[in-house]
Amino acid sequence: MDKKKLHLQTLALAVMLAASSLAAAAAAPPQGPGAVTLTNTAGNLWTASIGNTPLLGAFTDVFTFTNPVSAGSTAWGTLVNTSFLGYANVTFTGADLNGISLLTGALPVWPVTFNVATLLPASVTGPLKLTVHGVSNGGSYGGDINVVMSPVPEPVTYGMMIGGLGILAMLSRRRKQ
Template sequence: MKLQSIVLAALLSTAVGGAMAEDYTAPTVAMSLEDGNYSAGFNATHSTGLFTDTFTFSYSGLPGEAVGFAANFKNKKSDINFFSATLNGKDLGVLNFGSDSKVFFEELPVSGLLTLVIKGEAFGSASYAGTIDVTSAVPEPTTYGMLMGGLGVMAFLARRRKQA
């Protein structure tokens, strides 16, 4: 009787184990600054089943706009379907079509800490990878020149009024 209980428990744990959620929380990544943009890469690998992945990124620039994507390409033994994705609580585009699955976003206003959450299902041992870039709104040198010129004109007019 004990042997039957052990075998039954083993079978049930195997059947349930395939459908269990596999959650992954990556350590916070400091985004690197290159050519005026902050960027970082991310990836995850999953066994068969549901998953929720959380990636956190930090950058020290001014508020800006985020662009990025994540993708998986199906092969004979594995695949991923994305269900949903959010960046700081804002819904992102998700596409599952043919042999590829994608999460994509562009021009999302962001600042400080960024939290990307991706939910989906893996079939076989599957992985995906992606990148996120943040461009800060930094004024061009000509903008500063126009600002200084405008302030000079206003100072000139104010001085002229004072003298009149």
């Protein structure tokens, strides 16, 4: 009896996760391989929903982010495939963002397997390029990439700083005289 209850709970959890994934996908459709635009969501946080349904067999997807990333910025994100009883399976064999490896693996929770590629928070700069390698038997994957942009001082800030230093130099020179 307890074993049946556990299986029903697991199945209910899988259905809820699948429903939440569909709701998230409906809210922000993922951008496929190629040029991807990061969207400013709040303050310095920029994000993009990405994903693909690769052809059967081995694949390599490349996502090139069009927004420049300032030095000292931090990126993180996760790609997920949810496979039910081994159907619609995408297995990640490797992934990297500008040479920073993503952690890949599978979490089997019968009857569902979650195939995941995760980027832990990492310092990034310049144009971003995400490369995803894997094997598909007819599934798809999706996820989000997030970047906290390091603030870049405005030219006015530099002007005010130079002006302030000039005033300090002038006051110092007057005191000496």
